[in-house]
Amino acid sequence: MSNLESLYQQVLSELGENVEREGLLDTPKRAAKAMQFLTSGYTTDLHEVVNNAVFTSDNDEMVVVQGIEFYSLCEHHMLPFIGRCHIGYLPNGKVLGLSKFARIVDMFGRRLQIQENMTKQIAEAVEEVTGCRGVGVIVEAQHMCMMMRGVQKQNSMMRTSVMKGDFRSNPATRDEFMRLIGL
Ligand SMILES: Nc1nc2c(ncn2[C@@H]2O[C@H](COP(=O)(O)OP(=O)(O)OP(=O)(O)O)[C@@H](O)[C@H]2O)c(=O)[nH]1
Ligand SMILES: [Zn+2]
Numbered sequence: 001m002s003n004l005e006s007l008y009q010q011v012l013s014e015l016g017e018n019v020e021r022e023g024l025l026d027t028p029k030r031a032a033k034a035m036q037f038l039t040s041g042y043t044t045d046l047h048e049v050v051n052n053a054v055f056t057s058d059n060d061e062m063v064v065v066q067g068i069e070f071y072s073l074c075e076h077h078m079l080p081f082i083g084r085c086h087i088g089y090l091p092n093g094k095v096l097g098l099s100k101f102a103r104i105v106d107m108f109g110r111r112l113q114i115q116e117n118m119t120k121q122i123a124e125a126v127e128e129v130t131g132c133r134g135v136g137v138i139v140e141a142q143h144m145c146m147m148m149r150g151v152q153k154q155n156s157m158m159r160t161s162v163m164k165g166d167f168r169s170n171p172a173t174r175d176e177f178m179r180l181i182g183l
Helices: 003-014 027-038 046-050 098-109 115-130 171-180
Strands: 054-056 063-074 080-090 094-096 134-143 158-165
Touching: 003 027, 046 098, 046 115, 063 098, 063 134, 063 171, 080 098, 080 115, 080 171, 094 098, 094 115, 098 115, 115 134, 115 158, 134 171
Parallel strands: none
Antiparallel strands: 054 094, 063 080, 080 134, 134 158
């Protein structure tokens, strides 16, 4: 049994469970495996994720990839927050492979996070790999720590944004981004 597995067994025991009952026999192993997957973003390398899928293009108009779903864990309670991420950028001679936006979102989602930091990290990664003139990232999510426990509010949604480069300095760029994603 790995260290993480025996710690999960201890947690079950502390919660008053019988760790010998049939349904729980493999639970420490499953929980450890699940948690390692849900935090696998820590060991994900940005350049491996992108895999050189950055292509030369003379199209310098805004590109928007909208509605990328993600599952993350809030760093305060280790409970899920779930939502969608919208990314827009202004290419500067190079465009990024479409699937790589989703891979970048997963890379930063699969960690213990707060939504604000995750939003910023995604924006910085897109900027780093594309060398773009500007990037905007908007994340909309629901936090289980607010729904299942605590204040128990089921209908609130948190929206965070990070605007960099032209998206920050030029209101027209920001407005175009908002219009394209329907906000
Ligand atoms: N800004 C921000 N806050 C978050 C995020 N995820 C969880 N939180 C908040 O983190 C705060 C932690 O507050 P504490 O008072 O230390 O913890 P708590 O007693 O469990 O708080 P309650 O949730 O109010 O019961 C709570 O207000 C959560 O709603 C996030 O991604 N961003
Ligand atoms: Zn929380």
